Amino acid sequence: MRAEAAAGLLRTGEAAIPALRHAVSHARPDKRPRCTGLLEQLTLTGTDGGPQQE
Numbered sequence: 001m002r003a004e005a006a007a008g009l010l011r012t013g014e015a016a017i018p019a020l021r022h023a024v025s026h027a028r029p030d031k032r033p034r035c036t037g038l039l040e041q042l043t044l045t046g047t048d049g050g051p052q053q054e
Helices: 002-026 032-045
Strands: none
Touching (some): 002 032
């Protein structure tokens, strides 16, 4: 279920960034890496969560 939720957030793309930033600021320290990892994937790979095309 956790992987499916992460995949859904990545498919959502940029629209998920504000919610993930909020989640990071309120998450327990042991849960923050999961949120920050998703946030990094969204911000580094582009708007749709997939690899950027050049």
